[in-house]
Amino acid sequence: MASRISTALLLLVPCSGAAEVTYHQDIAPIVYQNCTSCHREGESAPFSLSNYEEVSRKAKTIARVMDGRYMPPWHASIDHLPFRDMRRLSDEEIARFASWIEAGKPEGDPATAPSLPDFPKGWQLGEPDLVVTMASAYEVPADGPDIYRNFVLPLDLPEDKWVKAVELRPSARSVLHHSLFFLDDSGTARSLDGKDGKPGFSGMGFRKSGSLGGYVPGVTAQKLPGDLARPLPKGSDIVLATHFHPSGKVENEQTTIGLYFADAPPSRQLQEVQVPPGFGRGAGIDIPAGESNYVIEDTFTLPVDYEAISVGGHAHYICETMKMTATLPDGEEKVLLEITDWDMDWQDTYYFTEPVILPAGTVIKSVISYDNSANNPDNPHTPPQRIKWGRESTDEMGSLTLVGVPVEADDFTRLSRATKVERAKILSNLGRELINSRVASRLPQIMKSLDKNRDGNLDASELPERMRGALLLKLDTDGDKSLNPSELQALKDWLENLQAGENV
Amino acid sequence: MTLIRLILSLVFLVPSLSSAEEKEKASVWIFVAVDCPIANGYAPEMIRLQDDFESRGVAFTLIYPEPALSESAISSHLKDYALDLDYHHDRDHSYVKKSGVTTTPEVAVFDANDQLVYRGKIDNRYTEFGDRRNTATETYLRDVLSDLLAGNPVEFRETEAIGCFIEALAGN
Structure with missing residues (x-):
């Protein structure tokens, strides 16, 4: 035993004496694991990082983007449930890269180099169907x-x-x-x-x-x-x-x-749970110019046991943070996704390492924040302008989406209906607003006053800005960004039906 | 190109040119790399700058500071991005040292007396890696050139360039 320890010590001493960080021994493993799958010939990243020359040529830039955690791109917090294929460097790896540059980027002994992983060329999953x-x-x-x-x-x-x-x-x-x-x-x-x-x-x-x-x-x-x-x-x-x-x-x-x-239909059907639904359309997103911390929240209670496979978020430029939390019936809280530096450029889907079981009665809560101040360099408007929900990238959206399946295949309909009720709620909000302003009975007059160019259609620019997006979503069935007389008739019918329903 | 133009103008226009007009009022070095996406994204702005300022007496030179770059890589880069500018391959980093730049894209502006009056970014489209405005709200380089051309006194100004760092020469 004693001799074994001394041998081990002897082996260690030359190692720590030659504490020099070299490319082949210390840097290549970081790069090949985290960078090269995209930074190689024929892939999406701007330059190749697959050997000493290439990494050395860009070393200072690599160190900088690692340090700011711009690269590798990974925006989900690592403090919660683990995700598959996490592209997240440890602090030690980032420090190791910096010390390699400080040492003058020594190449080291090619014999100690790991071999470049066998990245597939062409289709990553083989020949498609x-x-x-x-x-x-x-x-x-x-x-x-x-x-x-x-x-x-x-x-x-x-x-x-x-x-x-x-x-x-x-x-x-x-x-x-x-x-x-x-x-x-x-x-x-x-x-x-x-x-x-x-x-x-x-x-x-x-x-x-x-x-x-x-x-x-x-x-x-x-x-x-x-x-x-x-x-x-x-x-x-x-x-x-x-x-x-x-x-x-x-x-x-x-x-x-x-x-x-797939060769056969799945035994269980996937059902997305989006909170708030409709990419936040019903959440009343209306962010005053200059507001630096505008927050929306929404919850959804799972009616059935649910198995979540992945989670992702969607928002536009001025979103800053988003968080989806599940509170289980027994009070346990699980953070499903937290992003503290939302970047519209990297709208990833994060796959849980293990499916997350959420029992019926679990409350899923989303909290999303926005910075509409001039200090936010991502703000698309200079100076800042009021920003509301909308489809253009300079409008905002906000939602988090779980993808998964009901634990029991038979529960699909119940779950699906529950998510549809959420969507219906948004439309009924729009409907209620239109009913309250007695749009249906005044439609001909409203039509006349809005139709500025008197062509019988209400073009997007003629619609009240506040409701433009929602009205087009509900009524513009031919997608020409204009409401023709038959689409306006559909509005009347819809409101009359809604009103009849409400009066009952 | 500038040289050809100069010769042509000397041949055809000598009588109409005053000596003051022959002398450049400012020269701009634009440091670039063939594979830096931020630098490449500025190629259309470089062309606009040339269109707007070259005829008013500003000389633009693209500087490639990467020593190992091949001449063919440079010429295909110029062709791919439709850049019709003079260029210099700064193998020994003498231009890097004289201007003190660290990054591509980064510009250095010298006045008529060869004094460095500006070093930094072209404009504020980038504030950080990945933070890109659709349009710039500050046009640093244009402002300096306009001041120089207007004859306004220009004190040395500096901004922090965002892009790909220029690697030190081996052995430095």
Whole structure:
């Protein structure tokens, strides 16, 4: 025993004597684990970090972005439930990188180098079951504000499918920032496509009939666990809601996606729990100019036992923090997601390492805060302006979404109905407001006074600003951002029905 | 390019040029890297700056401070970003040292007496990594150039550039 200890000491001494930090021994493991999956040839990050030369060339910049925790991108707090594929460096790793630079970036002995992980080329999950590409490329200008654009991928599937995963391959990686995959079963998106002479369309003028997740750089495509899969009903089109950053030169994006199907329908259906629902539409978001800490809150009580798989948030530029907490019936509190430095650029979905079981009666609470002051560099307005809920990126939204399944497959309908009631509540709020201002009975007069250009339609710019977004969402069925006489008739019918319902 | 223009103007326009107009009123060094996304994002603004100020007597030079860069990497960078500017490959970092810059993109402005009057960012579109305004609300470089061209006295000004750091030369 004694001799073994002294041998160990002997081995340690030369090690600590040569405490020099070298690339191959100390730095390469950090870089290969955390950076190279995106920072390599053909991937989304701006330069490659896969060997000594490349890392050495950018060392000071790497140290700086590590130190500020800008890279690797990871915005969920690590103090709560663990997530899969956490891209979060320890303080020790960041300090090690800095001391390597201080030592003059020594390369060290290549013999001590870890081998570069075997990153897959092309499709990360293997050959997809269905590959779909945008019919034509969209030109992203060299300069100017960020662009949000929707692209329709007509599928014309003859039968319902179940989707395990969707993988996206951009053609212009430097400009495509993220893309969300929505479904449209109404054909509306298809009819909007290309109307302004360019591929796709702007704004959210279609009703989403489902979602297949999304793509954010840095996230490894994953198949849903177990037999879980997302429904893709026949007749649905996929709409890619894409966010572009201009890169300094003109780029052409023609996205390809690969779909991976399940062989059989899942035993349990996925049900999202979004709090507040409708991306915060009913939460009354109305943030005064200059307000530095505007907070919204909402809760939802689970009617059934629920198994949460992942969690994510959605908001725009001036959101600062968001937190979703579950209070279990026994009083135990679980923080499901906390983001203290919200960044619209990194709208990640965080997968729990283990599914989180939330019993019936659990109260799920979301708290979201916004900074609409001039001190917030992300503020899209100079000087600050009043910001309300809306679809443009300079408007605000705010919600947190759990994705999961009811523990008992039979509970799906109950859960689904409960989430729909939440959505209905928002519309009934709008309805109540319109009823209170006696819109239905005064519709012809209101119509006349609003229709400034007297073309018989109420264009978006003619609608009262306060209700513009909600009115278009409810009534603009053809998505042309204008209410025609038949859409206005639908408003009258809806209000009359609501009023009849309320009077009963 | 400037040289060609100068020769052309000497050939054709000598009688109409006063000696004061031949002398540059300011020169701007713009430090860039071929693979720095923040620097590349400024390429359209560099072109606009050239359009707005070159004819008024401001000389622009792109400086590539990365020693190991190949000439072909530089020429494809100029072509990709449609940059029609003079450039210098600062292999020995003499331009980096003279101007004291640390970052790409970063600019150094010298007045007609070759005095450094400004060092820092082009404008305030970036305040931190990932914090990008859609439009700048402060145009530092334009302000300095306008002051110089207006003949206003310009005291040395400095802002902190945001972008990719210029690595020290090996052995330094």
